Amino acid sequence: MDVPQLLGLLARSLAKDTVRPWAMRLCEACVDALGAQGGALTVVGGPGERVAVSTPGVFEDLEPLQEVLGEGPVPQAMAEDQPVVTHLGAVVDEYPVFSQLAGPVGDKVTLYAVPMRAGGQVVGVLSLYVTDDPQARSAQDLRFLADIVGASLLGDTELLDGSERAWLHRAAGMVIAQLGIGVEDALAVIRANAFSRSTSLRSVAEDVLERRLTFSLDE
Template identity: 70%
Template sequence: MRVDPTELLGLLARSLARVDADRPLPLRLCEACVEILRAQGAALTVATPGDRLAVSTPGAFEQLEPLQEVLGEGPVHQAMAEDRPVVVRIDGGSNDYPVFSQLAGSVGGDVTIHAVPMRAGGRVVGVISLYVTAGRLARSADDVQFLADAVGTSLLGDVETLDWSERSRVHQATGMVVAQLKIPPDDALAVIRAHAFARAATLQSVADDVLHRRLTFSHDEPTDDATDRTEEP
């Protein structure tokens, strides 16, 4: 059953809070997705003008994304080109990507790759790859897609495009989320961006909700989720 988007974003916020703050934000987002979806590894590939940037969680599968880039074939290329999730079992015998499948089997062994397009602003901006060795992901396909889009939006948001007064409010709200969750500013801003995406709202309106305590986060809740609640002024 699909969870509420606010609950899923709460899980993302809490997972970010548990990841080593010294690591780059894309890698922290990767590791948060691994935790939420109970995968065995993940990679983020972001399309930039004339290039692609990729980061992978360390481990047995971290060479799979670079291998696809070198070969020019694989589920990431297909998911990005066709704007749809691609799920493929890599066991050395895939006819869809014969060269990649053969080489990937020798690098990472048998693994199912879920390549999910990340969408932001109505376009595909990259792909999150989730590696599963047994069973399935812990969330529904809708949840996985929502999380992928939230991560893509979090990575691509640019607070510097706002005017000075708007930027000041966003910075203040970011500071409050930092204090509430004890996470780095980049992670806190990613959480705010993800909430803006989920609500189809502006970054400024979500920042105002944080500043007026209509949206709060706390480690003190008894559940494993962040808290999104409305408080009377």
Template identity: 30%
Template sequence: MVENRRQRMRELLAADHAARPASAVSLACDRCVLELAVSGAGATVLSDLPTEDGDGDAGPSRGLVHATNPVSAGLEDLQLTVGEGPCLDAFVTGGPVLIADLAAEIARWPAFTPVACELGAAAVFSFPLQFGVVRLGSLDLYRDTTGPLTRTELADALILSDLATQGVVADLDGHNVEDVSWLADPHLQVHQAAGMVQVQLGSTTEVALMRLRGHAFTLGIPLADVARQVVGRSLRFTNAGDGNNAQ
């Protein structure tokens, strides 16, 4: 039964690609919306960013994002901005994160949950993109109404996340899976900005990322926009507070 469903999904994705050539990740996201009765889907490829002393990590470095609609894009960006959410939990644990009623998870994700609900998410489901023991990111789904995935929907989501992973691995061919810097994505500018803020503050990369995230969250703007301002030298951070003097 499972193998039949997997073959069906392969055929659907092949037909989708023939009709609209695109990456396996984006096709899998689009197919999730069609097959799983979800409102939107997004995917993120991540890698751990080590701290200055090599002990632990300063958070995920995003290398690739695809989203089927603005809400999905907002949810992906929000999680990187506040540093918490189902996407990051799935990446860290290597297991699915299935939340049928997001509003009930305020204690689990105090920064993510209220904003995600305001964006229109009532239920969220994240699945790790994992190849063997190597975690590459996550496939993230949301619904604008509460309720769990059915058993069939869950099975199909797991199949689609696996097929999306295969596509990511194919894209990574010839690249170090621990380094996603080669991927063309505006969020990579976040880490360029973090390096600049690190110098401005005389701090670690971890502290610089925290300041960037805090500034974005306080103003309610995407982290990528803050990074763009820093790299463009229209925003500068100081130990006395955030400055906005252009250089």
């Protein structure tokens, strides 16, 4: 899947709901974009503190279980800064208690735990639960989406000076008009585009304001 297509799927999913908390909507957007059957976002809130949101269903207790046990794919991915892929029906030496307790959920479930980065640091883990062909999700798509989520959850717009914020929020206003989404979502779309192009927020904002870059749910 190419980057514009992945970003388009994410934007479409986010546009469906503008009411619930941002982290939950972002979590479900990731699940929708990659066709998973469940997912979770675990974010580092401070030393020894982690905050997790999960999509409702049979997988929602697995994230808290890993936090209680202190073992599992999520702690491993966070500690090693590497994606972890495991099958819930198999006992894993690195986390024997979790894999045994999680096994009854389903022996045909593949769990992807992918580190989310922002500012060069691991800020959390994106978890995706997949019951169909795991080959349909490329490692590149998973890493890219996880980093987009990390940047969106811990956006650096608060650190910008006043003039920079003015450019950014004017551009966000145009994205809001084009996609019919909220301010938070529009800023996330701009950040995601900047990340995918390896450019600055200012550059993307200028492209939007000059109409060199437009967004549409129909594209």
